[in-house]
Amino acid sequence: SVSAMLSGQSAPLATHWFWLLIGVALLIGGTIFARRNAKPGWVTVALYTLLPFAILFGVTLTVTPLYHVRYLMLYAPLFVLWVAAALTGFYQHNRGVALLLALLLVAVNGWSLHSFWSAPQFQSDDHRGAVSRLAEEWRPGDLILVNAGWAYTAIETYWPKVLIGADAALPPPIANVTRLSDYAQHAGKTKKPASAPLLVRTGSVDGPPSLGWGDPTSDFFAIDRTTTLTALETLSRAHTRIWHYLLYDTVNDPAGLIRQWLADHADLVQDEPITGRDYGRLQLYEVHNAGAANHAAPAANTSLSSTLPITASTTQRGDRQLLAAKPLSTTIPAGQTLYVRTRWQRVDGAPPTADTVSLSLRLYDDRGLLIAQQDSTPRWMSDERTANTMVDLTLALPLPVATQPGSYSLRLLLYEAATGQPLPDHTNESADPLIPLTVI
Structure with a gap:
């Protein structure tokens, strides 16, 4: 001092x-x-x-x-x-x-x-960078769980809201910020669009009632163990992916109740440190009951974001992956992020993917010029537990704000990550490696 x-x-x-x-x-x-x-x-x-x-x-x-x-x-x-x-x-x-x-x-x-x-x-905590990564990797139906205190204000402050540059595109704005103690009571009752991010604040587990001066609107509020577990069970039935913005949890959850529940009921698939002095972390959990996948995501476009459900006819790529897809025309504003729902299944009898397979979601204009592209490598393609099961996967494609009005072709490419070689279509050897999804 x-x-x-x-x-x-x-x-x-x-x-x-x-x-x-x-x-x-x-x-x-x-x-x-x-x-x-x-x-x-x-x-x-x-x-x-x-x-x-x-x-x-x-x-x-x-x-x-x-x-x-x-x-x-x-x-x-x-x-x-x-x-x-x-x-x-x-x-x-x-x-x-x-x-x-x-x-x-x-x-x-x-x-x-x-x-x-x-x-x-x-060194100051890099909340700007952490929230930017969160906004980039968030998908419709994901829930953002943030520890008690002021940490949620960092997400609200740094969540992308301004388009900067011709290639910029924004995710949907945060729809709602609610307490974990209120979540179970209001789950399924919100009128906010399902495509918008939901931010849930945890409380101080088993903290004294006087916490936050006893004010029910305080950022620091007490929540008992039973209410915490009940709310976690409720949100796990509605969301298969939970982002945990972890900061000061040893203070507001000294027994590690929330961390232990996540470890017992979900797989930690991403864990990144938030650089700075306070040892924050950005973690992504996939809940074990994967059957509820994406039911919180919308089945049509909204004014906040666009999500295309891809279902019906099938296209096989490689000897393992099967994509169910049906073209769907729609209109989408430039400068927003397009979310595409796809459903996949590994072909019967196929072994787990030995070589990592990547996906490339692309947008082409009527001259065949590439306008936008976003690549990803879903982990489930090499996960033995997904054999012979249907897996819902939401892909994201930021649409540059400088994109001119017109019709564009949305296509998907599967390729071997190590070599960049496209996976062939075993149902049609002469087929274009680029799978047509829809025209927007």
Whole structure:
């Protein structure tokens, strides 16, 4: 705390006890100087500087944890003036010592600033990058689960809303932000379009009722164990993919109830650290009851986004994958993300995919020019558990905002990721490797 008042939280050896000695010495020096020179108002300045400091510590030690070093920023300017008074006193008695102390203080602040700008432990959390990846990989029907506190505001703030550049395209805006404790009561009752992202905030599991001052609208709210488990079971029946924006969960879920439930009922298929000092993570879980896949996704286009259901006639690619598809014409605005629902099945008797297969969703104009392309590598193609089962897969294709009005052909290519070679159509060897899906 004293080091933060003198030279910021990133000062060298900021938690070492010698900073306390230096701070106390400077305070005593400033007090002696002020008294000897009868500076007016010095008592008021002393109270303004030290009394809030004492209140923070007193309440923290006797009532409730309240103190955080950042709260001292309100009083740091007066504290520095107190230090300046001490240096002035030294200067009147010994200019050399005063100049040496001043240079030392400047050097320490320079070191502190350098650490603040360059040291990994002071690096800001990259929520902008994490939310950008989340928005890019979100699919209709996905649920976003975010830990209690202010973390959801990072998603609301950095969720893409502005088109930048001719190739830019936006995902649908966030439809709703709700509490986990309210989710079970309102599940299935929301009038928001199913194609829009739903953000669910967890509470502090088994936290005290007084949390958040007992205000039911507070970002910090208590939720008991039973309600938490019931809500998790409810959302797992409605969503097969759950994004967990994990931050400070050891504080609001110290027993790890939510993490354990996700580990027991879903597969962790993606786990990325959010760079910065707070050890956040962006995780994607696929719930075990895959039979409910995509039923939360819309069957037609909405004003917020476009989702094409691809069903019916079949096309086989390679010796393993079978795509069920039926063309469907529609109109879609440029600058939005197109979501295409497809249904796949591994051919009977085929072994799991040994070589990774990738998908390439492409948009061509009437001259055959490629307008947009998005490649992906679904993990289920090499998952033994998907043998002889139907798997719903939603693909995404950002449509550049500069795309001119007209008719475009939407096509899909399956290829070996290692070689880039298209998979042949075993039902028609002369067929074009590009599978026609629809015209938009």
